[in-house]
Amino acid sequence: MSVSPEEEVVRVAARGEGVTASGRHVPLAAPGDRVFEDGSVAAGAHRRAAPCRHYPECGGCQLQHLDDAAYAAYLHDRVEGALKAQGLFAPVRQPIISPPRTRRRATLHAERRGRQVHLGFTRAQSHALVDLDECWILAPELFALLQPLRGLLAAQLPESGRIDVHLTLADQGVDVLLKGRLGEGLAALEAITAFARRHKLARLSIDDTYGPEARWAPEPVTVTLGGVAVPLPAGSFLQATREGEAALVAAAREAIGPARNVADLFAGLGTFALGLGDGIRAYAAEGAREAILSLKGGAAQAGRAVFADHRDLFRRPLTVEELDRFDAIVLDPPRAGAREQAANLAGAKVPRLAYVSCNPSSFARDSKMLCEGGYTLDWVYPVGQFLWSTHVELVGAFSR
Known part of the structure; x- marks a missing residue:
């Protein structure tokens, strides 16, 4: 019985594929993995079980299969x-x-699918949305808002609607910016205000193509940089x-x-x-x-x-x-x-x-x-x- 020729993955390329010494690129491979002629992969010393159930579909984390040493080397x-x-x-x-669960700002996407609203990151190199049941990178304060936001948007998103959801952890709490077309009228406004008050948001803004407009901001929103409280414009860049x-x-x-x-x-x-x-x-x-x-x-x-x-x-x-x-x-x-x-x-x-x-x-x-x-x-x-x-x-x- 002949044994299939095999190669070892020696590094990870810039886009995240494993690379063998001969230059063969292997998706989702880690250094030390062995790659066989038929394309199958045997786990090596630097592969670990990805902690998140959405890996590898979710485009937010391409390299969860690497152990700490391999990721640092990458x-x-x-x-x-x-x-x-x-x-x-x-x-x-x-x-x-x-560390995991420390991301204090993120842009997610929300879209209606029938009566439900899916909210999460897109798949790698795709516009297809992954509805997040868990997330190992978002700060807990941000992730805790995802399910309540689905409820709010179920009543606000039009049919086949899709919007961007910007979340930032400010000094006063979570700052939410919804970018896209939402429901209009007094009832919609009251629902947004009630949602922001109930979840103690620092601010909730809507940008329907004319720039962010705060719909809820009980006090000025700031982020502390170098010991200084700096006013935080909605959707601003932050490390x-x-x-x-x-x-x-x-x-x-x-x-x-x-x-x-x-x-x-x-x-x-x-x-x-x-x-x-x-x-x-x-x-x-x-x-x-x-x-x-x-x-x-x-x-x-x-x-x-x-x-x-x-x-x-x-x-x-x-x-x-x-x-x-x-x-x-x-x-x-x-x-x-x-x-x-x-x-x-x-x-x-x-x-x-x-x-x-x-x-x-x-x-x-x-x-x-x-x-x-x-x-x-x-x-x-x-x-x-x-x-x-x-x-x-x-x-x-x-x-x-």
């Missing part, structure tokens, strides 16, 4: 591989990973977990060293401008008007030395002359990176940079420009805020 290799693709080499630190935010801020603080005159570029609500400490004199630039106004108001109320500038850094990046006024720069651009700003930074003389990124590829591209301009990439610190997903955050430390 995050490390994603960053190292992106750097090598640009000809860059730097120490990549051991990743820090957020996904408190643990991830703390790790990113600590790494950025280490990267800039003793600098006190700091520019925070793509500042958002002020995660770094405020989080780096009250001894910092911060210039904060951000293109989103509501976010920069919130940062300005929160900093002023707390007496923090932050100059908030409403500025589109893609169309009008800081010039070399402007950059050279600072002792250090922190930049935290969106997934596309900061090509225009990095080009100017490459010609500046700022001694220290902390580059916070949610995309290893665009980070590596921009890092190459900085290194060609004379900077040294001292180290990179991966952060796994989106547990069991292929999403990687990081901080890179540069010095001149």
